[in-house]
Amino acid sequence: MRLLLLASLRAQTGNATTAARIQNHLHAAGHICILKDAFMYESPTEIANLTCTDKFDAALAIHLYKAGRLLQGSRIPFGIIFGGTDVNEDVKCEEKHRVMGAVLEEARFAVAFTVKMKELAAAEWPDARKKIYVQTQGIKTTPSETFDWYRFLQNADIPTNTASLHVFLLICGLRRVKDPLYLVEVFSDWHRRDPSVHLGIIGPAVDPLFTSEVKEKVKRTGVLVITEEQKRSFRTTSIPKSQHLLQLTILMIVLRFPKAPGVHLLQEMPQDDLHAAMKMCFAVVNSSISEGMSAAILEAMDLDIPVLARNIPGNAAIINHKETGLLFSNPQEFVVLSKSLINDPIMEREIVTRAKDYVKKHHSWESERKAYQNLVLRLQ
Numbered sequence: 001m002r003l004l005l006l007a008s009l010r011a012q013t014g015n016a017t018t019a020a021r022i023q024n025h026l027h028a029a030g031h032i033c034i035l036k037d038a039f040m041y042e043s044p045t046e047i048a049n050l051t052c053t054d055k056f057d058a059a060l061a062i063h064l065y066k067a068g069r070l071l072q073g074s075r076i077p078f079g080i081i082f083g084g085t086d087v088n089e090d091v092k093c094e095e096k097h098r099v100m101g102a103v104l105e106e107a108r109f110a111v112a113f114t115v116k117m118k119e120l121a122a123a124e125w126p127d128a129r130k131k132i133y134v135q136t137q138g139i140k141t142t143p144s145e146t147f148d149w150y151r152f153l154q155n156a157d158i159p160t161n162t163a164s165l166h167v168f169l170l171i172c173g174l175r176r177v178k179d180p181l182y183l184v185e186v187f188s189d190w191h192r193r194d195p196s197v198h199l200g201i202i203g204p205a206v207d208p209l210f211t212s213e214v215k216e217k218v219k220r221t222g223v224l225v226i227t228e229e230q231k232r233s234f235r236t237t238s239i240p241k242s243q244h245l246l247q248l249t250i251l252m253i254v255l256r257f258p259k260a261p262g263v264h265l266l267q268e269m270p271q272d273d274l275h276a277a278m279k280m281c282f283a284v285v286n287s288s289i290s291e292g293m294s295a296a297i298l299e300a301m302d303l304d305i306p307v308l309a310r311n312i313p314g315n316a317a318i319i320n321h322k323e324t325g326l327l328f329s330n331p332q333e334f335v336v337l338s339k340s341l342i343n344d345p346i347m348e349r350e351i352v353t354r355a356k357d358y359v360k361k362h363h364s365w366e367s368e369r370k371a372y373q374n375l376v377l378r379l380q
Contacts, residue, residue: 001031001032001057001058001376001379001380002031002032002034002054002055002056002057003026003031003032003033003034003056003057003058003059003060003376003379004033004034004036004047004050004051004054004056004058004059004060004076005019005022005023005026005033005034005035005036005059005060005061005062006036006037006038006041006047006059006060006061006062006067006070006071007019007035007037007038007061007062007063007067008037008038008039008062008063008066008067009035009036009037009038009039010037010039010173010204010206013173013203013204013206014083014084014173014292014294014295014296015062015063015083017271017295018062018081018137018295019035019062020035021137021138021140021365021368022060022062022081022372023035025368025369025372025373026372026373026376028369028373029373029376031376034054034056036050038061038063038066038067038070039066041070043070044069044070044071044072044073044074046070047059047070047071047074048073048074048075051074051075051076052075056076057076057379057380058076058077058078058079058376058379058380059071059074059076059077059078059079059379060078060079060080060081060376061078061079061080061081062081062083063081063082063083063085063086064080064082064083064086064087064090064100064103064104064110065086065090065096065099065100065103066083066086068080068086068100068103068104068107069099069100069103071103071106071107072099072102072103072106073106074106077108077378077379077380078106078107078108078379079107079108079109079110079111079375079376079378079379080103080104080107080109080110080111081110081111082110082111082112082113082117082121082292083292084113084117084290084291084292084293084314085177085290085292086100087112087117087120087121087124087292088120088290088291088292088313088314089177089290091120091124097124100125101124101125104121104125104128104131105125105127105128107128107131108131108378108379109131109132109133109375109378110128110131110132110133111132111133111134111135111375112132112133112134112135113134113135113136113137113292113293114134114136114292114293114314114317114318115134115317116313116314116317117134117292117293117314117317118132118133118134133371133375135368135371135372135375136293136362136363136368137293137295137298137363137368138363138364138365138366138367138368138369139295139298139299139301139302139359139363139365140302140365141275141299141302141303142271142272142275143272143275143276143278143279143303144270144272144273144275144276145276147272147273147276147277147280149276149277149280152277152280153165153167155266156198156200156264156266157264158198158200158264159195164196165196165198165282166196166197166198166282166283166342167198167199167200167280167281167282168187168197168198168199168200168281168282168283168284168285168308168338169199169200169202169277169278169281169283169284169285170183170199170200170201170202170284170285170286170287171202171203171274171278171284171286171296172201172203172286172288172296173203173204173205173206173207174201174203174204174205174206174207174210174211174214175206175207175210176207176210176289177288177289177290178203178287178288178289179287179288179289179310180201180203180214180287181213181214181217182287182310182331183199183285183287183331183334184199184217184218184260184263185260185331186331186332186334186335187199187260187262187263187331187334187335188260188261188262188263190262190335190338191261191262191263192261192262195262197262197338198262198263198264199262199263199264199285200264200266200281201214201218201263201264201265201266202266202267202268202269202274202277203268204268214265215265217260218260218263218264218265219260275299275303278296278299278300278303278305279303279304279305281305282305282306282341282342283300283305283306283307283308283338283341284296284297284299284300284305284306284307284308285307285308285309285334286307286308286309286310286315287309287310287334288310288312288314288315289310289312290312290314291312291314291315292314293314293317293318294309294314294315294318297309297315297318297319297325298318298359298363300355301324301325301352301355301356301358301359302356302359302363304352304356305352306325306326306341306348306351306352306355307319307324307325307326307355308325308326308327308328308334308337308338308341309325309326309327309328310327310328310329311327311328311329315327318358320354320358322347322351323351323354324351324354324355324358325351325355326341326351
């Protein structure tokens, strides 16, 4: 079959990673699968024209609203893969809820990453229950062998001469639902007391306006601006010049201090390098308000790295607290749990071992491949 796969394809986002993985699965079965960015289209008419012009036989959409709405009234059969925020957040909007219900009614099938996600969707649209299948995300990590951790730390402005360095990585697209600022203040306070701990926030600028807020919050340098009026005051005021210089020096010192010491906003990077960075860090962090199923959490587990995640349904579905990871309910608890992880290497090793076993058993890449290869047969 010639298949259209609609999704948000911003590099290094969860939907884009899932889309690429599903495309790979379908190509392996002999299908042609073409990825298209849902944000490049505005209406179902545009997609109808595309499917006609490019002679698509069927379609898939990741995210019931963002991509699924474009398939309303489609002349070709289609399936839906829930994204997470569609079921967790978009259902709260009456108009989005109506649109998603109509799309789900037309879909041949829908895929939920967890039983919990299926139950949430079925509660909103009871008639669709029988067409919703549960398929967890399959995980395969590919850390680069040429990744330079030392250079990574230097570029992040993280000291490399510290005997005991603990780098935490928060990996997410910069948008409000991921809440990357949730831990910034408490982490900075912790860093002031323990300079060995650092938090790196890494991911693409999905929401430009919110990204500006994040940059402002963690900005590491100040810009000294002197107005013309201030310049004149240096020449005309009776205050001694030495006092002006002292005030100016103090101002420059204040501006040179980072707003959030110990917190670093990092550039997104290729998947292989990201996996290598994760493998070298102390722990991976998730502070999202809402999640479908975090690939970054599962990848960390696969890479033998401990995970600290906000206690929300999507995270609790894949983390058993103190068994396969640590769940925190507030920023202060995050610090307490992080300290316990640092101070108890035996607990860390046990968590990492159990998490690795969990991923192998429940998030098999091969099992996911077979599931999607079978599901698309329903679109014939």
